[in-house]
Amino acid sequence: MSIGAPFYITTAIDYPNGEPHIGHSFEKISADVVARYHRLLGDDVVFCMGLDENSQHIVTAARNAGMDVRAFSDLMEETFLRAWNALEISVNAWTRTTEPRHARASTELFERAMANGDIYKATYAGWYCPNCNNYYTDAELVNGHCPLHPTVTPEWLEEENYFFALSKYTDVLKKHLEDHPEFVTPSVWRPEMMALIESGLRDFSVSRQVKPDKPAWGIPVPGDPGHVMYVWYDALTTYLTAIGFPDDPDRFNRYWPADSQIIGKDITRFHILYWPAMLMSAGLELPRRIVVHGFMTLEGQRISKTTGNTVSPVDLVTEFGADPIRYYIMRDMTFTSDGDFSRGNLIRRYNNDLGNDLGNLLNRVVSMIGRYRGGTVQAAGEPGDLERDVQGVASRSAEQAGQLIDNWELDDALDAIWALIRRANQYLEERKPWTLAKSPDSAVALDTTLWTAAEATRIAAILLAPYMPSTANRIMDQLGLASIGDGDWDLAAWGSSTFGTVNPKGPLFPRIEVE
Ligand SMILES: [Zn+2]
Secondary structure, three states: OOOOOEEEEEEOOEOOOOOOOHHHHHHHHHHHHHHHHHHHOOOEEEEEEEEOOOOHHHHHHHHHOOOOHHHHHHHHHHHHHHHHHHOOOOOOEEEEOOOHHHHHHHHHHHHHHHHOOOEEEEEEEEEEEOOOOEEEOHHHOEOOEOOOOOOOOOEEEEEEEEEEOHHHHHHHHHHHHHHOHHHEEOHHHHHHHHHHHHOOOOOEEOEEEOOOOOOOOOOEEOOEEEEEEOOHHHHHOHHHHOOOOOOOHHHHHHHOOOOEEEEEHHHHHHHHHHHHHHHHHOOOOOOOOEEEEOOEEEOOEEOEOOOOEOOOHHHHHHHHOHHHHHHHHHHHOOOOOOEEEOHHHHHHHHHHHHHHHHHHHHHHHHHHHHHHHOOEOOOOOOOOHHHHHHHHHHHHHHHHHHHHHHOOOHHHHHHHHHHHHHHHHHHHHHHOHHHHOOOHHHHHHHHHHHHHHHHHHHHHHHHHOOOOHHHHHHHHHHOOOOOOOOOHHHHHOOOOOOOOEOOOOOOOOOOOOOO
């Protein structure tokens, strides 16, 4: 197979100062759905995720755990990877900011900005929130607390820092956002960024002084070991490190600029304003899209370890399986606003959508083929109006699902796929194969009905593969077909497979009984 078109996707990197919770997973599952979709298209996908380890609060978390920072980071890496593996996240460019190759990339990016005259030294004073890694003015604090972290009391910091001259990029950033509406996806997040630009962009600090009483932790500022780089030159550069910047120009030039970089709404200004300016300063192209999502609440409340309102992705997967969790989150969360994770809604989606709609469709198809045709899918006769209608719905579902995934409307794409699943169930009610089976005169009609229902189910499996990779292959297996591989999105075309013998294995999603 020839190598497909490059597609580069990234998520934000996480602070490994505690275990990942379900709130982290929306972003990762979304990126995974899009990465898997592009692999199905035959694209050559690089999918970057990682850990943001060069932060003072990792040092604090390690100290609280009584551990060496590096040993603590290694342990946390295992914890994060366990969660992402459990959710079947297909990351293939995992990057940690403590890796030597990352220091190389950050140093290079910083030096390019210096050479371009965009970095200067000045004294900074402000309210510093360690969770945001950001300074706030008096007016921005809410009751003396960080506007984004109501439990954090920012510290007044005054120190000599290196600054990046963001203000120089005001006009060019404004023009970029105007000329490239898709740069901020979905567009609901764009006005806030335009308003920030209109209000005047402030230069931002890119270093911290190494304190004599604390061990240096981070990447030294080139030519000034009394300072370490601070968050943006260190964290954002991960997206370049992952694809070989600066020492592997072939790999880097193949995948950069990124196609989609997905982030939470709390770091929009850093990715939509700071990051493009840093890239321009270094003479690098800008990513095509920054995709922004809202936050997840848990049972209507803010997710918080201190209040105990948290749940581990690994525990959820142990209880329900990865695909139901992926499906529920993709179905009920949206990019345009915050969303809520609720156990009750998860179980409802599991029983209704997965058990009744999808699971029963497959179960009826394979068991009737077993019962009436000895397990072999017979060729269909001439299609009638109902068959043509099911085929039309299947074609529309495939086309819409592709377009919606391309536009990051991942919940709507599931709606489009469910239109096919519902239509196929309705079709069985209309054709009543259990009645056709009673009359030998209806043999061809029965063959046509069973084939049409099997074909609709097969296409649904292809379309669902980015969302529920294991389930899609379990459906293919029960239909007696090969597993879905890279480049197989074409198989969503009507009539593109040859059936053989089905392989019934019982319900895909056994019902969960609730009190
Ligand atoms: Zn904060």
